[in-house]
Amino acid sequence: MTAAEPTTDGSYRDKIAAVEPGGNEFIAEADRHGKPSQLFWTWTSPNLEFATIFVGVLAVAYYGMTFWQAVAGIVVGTGLGAIAHYFLSARGPLHGVPQMVLGRLPFGFKGNAVPAVLMSVTAGVGWFATNSVSGAFALSTLFHIGPLLALVIIVVVQTALAFFGHNLVQAFERWAFPVLAVIFVVTSVAILAKSHPGAPAVEGGVGGLGGFLLTVGTTFGYAAGWTPYAADYTRYLPSRVNTKSTGWFAAAGLFVSCVVLEVVGAASVTIGPALSENPTEAFTSELSSWLAKLTLLAIAIGAVAANAINVYSGAMAFVTIGIKLPHHVARALVTVFFGVAGFLIAWWALADAAASYEAFLLIIAYWIGPWLGVVFADQYLRRGQSVAGFLYDRSYANWPGLSAFLLGLVVSVVLFSNQEKFVGFIAKAAPQLGDITFFVGFLIAGASYLVLCRSKVAAERALV
Numbered sequence: 234m235t236a237a238e239p240t241t242d243g244s245y246r247d248k249i250a251a252v253e254p255g256g257n258e259f260i261a262e263a264d265r266h267g268k269p270s271q272l273f274w275t276w277t278s279p280n281l282e283f284a285t286i287f288v289g290v291l292a293v294a295y296y297g298m299t300f301w302q303a304v305a306g307i308v309v310g311t312g313l314g315a316i317a318h319y320f321l322s323a324r325g326p327l328h329g330v331p332q333m334v335l336g337r338l339p340f341g342f343k344g345n346a347v348p349a350v351l352m353s354v355t356a357g358v359g360w361f362a363t364n365s366v367s368g369a370f371a372l373s374t375l376f377h378i379g380p381l382l383a384l385v386i387i388v389v390v391q392t393a394l395a396f397f398g399h400n401l402v403q404a405f406e407r408w409a410f411p412v413l414a415v416i417f418v419v420t421s422v423a424i425l426a427k428s429h430p431g432a433p434a435v436e437g438g439v440g441g442l443g444g445f446l447l448t449v450g451t452t453f454g455y456a457a458g459w460t461p462y463a464a465d466y467t468r469y470l471p472s473r474v475n476t477k478s479t480g481w482f483a484a485a486g487l488f489v490s491c492v493v494l495e496v497v498g499a500a501s502v503t504i505g506p507a508l509s510e511n512p513t514e515a516f517t518s519e520l521s522s523w524l525a526k527l528t529l530l531a532i533a534i535g536a537v538a539a540n541a542i543n544v545y546s547g548a549m550a551f552v553t554i555g556i557k558l559p560h561h562v563a564r565a566l567v568t569v570f571f572g573v574a575g576f577l578i579a580w581w582a583l584a585d586a587a588a589s590y591e592a593f594l595l596i597i598a599y600w601i602g603p604w605l606g607v608v609f610a611d612q613y614l615r616r617g618q619s620v621a622g623f624l625y626d627r628s629y630a631n632w633p634g635l636s637a638f639l640l641g642l643v644v645s646v647v648l649f650s651n652q653e654k655f656v657g658f659i660a661k662a663a664p665q666l667g668d669i670t671f672f673v674g675f676l677i678a679g680a681s682y683l684v685l686c687r688s689k690v691a692a693e694r695a696l697v
Contacts, residue, residue, distance in 0.1 A: 235429050236459050238258070238259040238260045238261070238330075238621055238625050240259045240261045240262075241254070241255060241263075242619050243261055243263030243264055245264050246263070246264050247400060247695050248400060248441065249397075249400050249401050250397070250401070251400070253397065253398025253400065256552035256557075257331050257334050257549060258330075259328075259330050259621075259624075260330070260468050260469055260531060261329075262471070264469065264474065265326075265469055265470060265471040266469060266470075266471070267331075267469060267471075267637055268474065269470065269475065269483075271407065271608070272466065272479065272483040272486060273482045273485060274407050274409075274486065275403060275406045275466050275483070275486065276412040276459065276490070277406075277490040278405075278406040278407075278409045278490075278538040279459075279535070279538045279539035279541075280487065280490035280491050280494065280535075280539070281318075281409075281413035281494065282367060282494075282531075282536050282539050283316060283367040283371065283532040283535070284363055284364050284455075284536070285455070285491055285535075286494045286495070286497060286516060287492070288307075288433050288451055288455050288491075288498060289307060289495035289496055289499035289500070290450055290501065291451060291498075292306060292307065292448040292451070292499050293502040293503070294435055296439045296440075296444035296447045297439045297444045298499070298560075299428075299432070299434045300431075300503055301430065301600055302448075303448055303499040304496055305445070306445050306446075306448030306452060306493075307452050307495045307499070310451070310453035311487075311491045311492050312488065313453050313455050313456070313487075314455070314458075314460070314491075315491075316484065317460045318457075318463055318483055318484050319481065319484035319624050321464060322372060322466075322467050322567035323467075323476040323479050323483075323660045324464055324467075324476075325464035325465075325468040326467055326470040326472050326473075326474050327472065328462065328464070328468070328621075328624075329468050331549050331550075332460075332461055333549065334553055335554040335608075335624070336348055337553075337555075337623065337629065338611055338620055338631070339456075339607045339610070339631060339638075340412070340635050340638070341629055341630040342626060342628070343513060343555070343627075343629050344555045344634065344635035345553070347635060347639075348600070349550045349551070349554045350409060350551075350554065351604075353547050353550045353551040353554075353598050354617055355458070355461075355547075356461070356543045356546050357543065357547020357550075358543050358547070360539070361391075361540050361543045361547065363390070363537045363538045365540060367513060368383075368384075368532065368533045368536025369381075369383040369384035369386075369387050369536075370382055370513040371383075371513045371529040371533045372533045374513060374529055374531060375526060375529040383627075384405075387533065387540075391536070391537045391540040391541050392544060394545075395541050395544040395548065399466075399545070402542060402693075403466065404540045405538065406542075408553035409537075412534065413531050415533055416527050417494065417528075419527075420497070420520065420531070421493060421494070421497045423519075423521075424497050424501050424504070425497065425512075427498035427504050428501070428503045428504055429504070430500070430503065432503040434634065441665060442665050442666060443651075443667030444667065446668060447668055449475050450669070450671055451598075452495060453671060454598030454671065455495075456488070456491050457598065457671075458599050458601065458603075459542075460600065460605060462542065465485075465545070465546050465549055467483065480612075481525055486654065501516055501519065504519075505519060513532055516528075517529055527602055535607075539660050567647070570610070574625065583648055596652075597645055599645070599650070599671060600674075601671070602670065602671030602674035602675040602677060603641030603674035603678035603679075604637050604680035605636060605639075605675055605679075606637075606677070606679030606680075607634055607638045607641070607679065607682045609635065609679060610637075611682060611686070614686065614690040618690075618693075633686050633689065634685070636685065637681035637686070638678050638682075639683050641674040641675070641676075641678025641679075641681060642678070644673070644674075644677055645670045645671070645674035646670055646674075649668065649670040649673050650668065651664070651666075657670070
């Protein structure tokens with residue numbers, strides 16, 4: 234059995250000051266607009282923020298990497314995440330649906346609820362809270378107001394953007410891009426000029442191969458954390474656009490912004506103390522007064538740019554679970570819910586931002602690794618196949634796909650997780666490995682899917 238795709242009606246098109254109707258329907262050609270090049274700033278702006286910088290800080294201050302070791306780990310981890318983003322972004326114009334709707338192919342309609350819930354919580358609550366904290370600290374330092382008041386301001390602005398939906402979010406990323414790019418380029422030059430790339434590794438860090446793999450893991454987790462959103466921001470492009478250009482601009486924006494600011498974060502640790510109760514203040518303390526103020530402003534704007542995307546896609550994923558809400562209000566109502574939930578978590582995380590952030594980045598990679606393994610394996614098996622009839626069929630099931638995902642997730646975590654609260658059996662026996670959970674999860678889940686689902690996908694291909 235297959236089901237017809239619910240579609241948009243052509244009334245939204247390129248309107249900016251209008252609430253995006255519906256939730257996760259197929260985007261009709263009448264509503265398609267834009268070009269692939271816009272994806273560069275769509276994925277650059279949300280990464281021009283302090284959360285990106287702090288990934289580099291972690292590599293040197295916590296993982297015991299020298300500056301150049303950190304750079305190598307940053308390039309490898311971010312590169313892997315950008316490659317994944319390339320392939321998933323490229324599918325958006327072709328299928329015209331959100332990323333988590335495409336997830337119904339490898340997981341089935343009901344089974345897809347598992348990764349969709351994980352993505353909703355990760356984006357709409359976890360990332361939302363993480364970026365809100367950095368934005369609040371920046372605003373608090375800049376205007377000398379309490380962190381809680383600053384947090385309220387940040388949350389209200391970014392939730393409002395996401396409430397209006399796709400076109401306003403995309404427009405804000407475009408408007409923010411030149412402001413953020415100019416400020417962060419000047420800041421980066423100032424930090425790199427003061428840095429000491431040849432400085433020895435910080436004492437007390439992990440160091441060695443383990444520290445390097447932790448750096449790769451966290452940078453991959455940061456970059457790949459955007460992959461479950463990829464098609465959300467390419468599905469409105471006309472179906473005739475070049476898919477390679479679509480993937481290239483999305484991946485390039487992600488890679489360039491992450492690598493540059495993470496390297497700057499790593500360099501900042503070689504100048505002076507990088508850790509404090511207010512990490513943004515510690516980072517900007519090495520800058521001249523006027524540049525520090527501009528950088529704090531950019532950090533706040535960047536947090537809003539990131540979270541407009543996080544809460545929008547988090548709400549989109551939640552709607553994809555299949556809970557029935559009125560189509561014209563579904564996504565907007567869920568956006569408000571995630572804004573409130575994210576605010577509460579961010580309020581709690583204000584007390585120890587560094588520790589919360591480190592654990593969060595690795596945990597993201599834990600589930601995204603096997604999720605990507607399953608998604609790419611399914612994409613490989615279905616290459617050239619028409620899939621439209623399966624995406625909105627509530628009876629469509631693919632339980633072996635969910636089994637492959639859970640197998641990759643559970644086995645990789647039990648054996649290789651290296652967290653403060655739980656250390657996997659192999660990680661405990663060989664701590665020099667650091668944390669390679671995401672690599673193992675990706676391989677196990679992908680291989681399992683190819684074995685378990687090859688015949689099912691082949692049979693479906695024959696029926697289409």
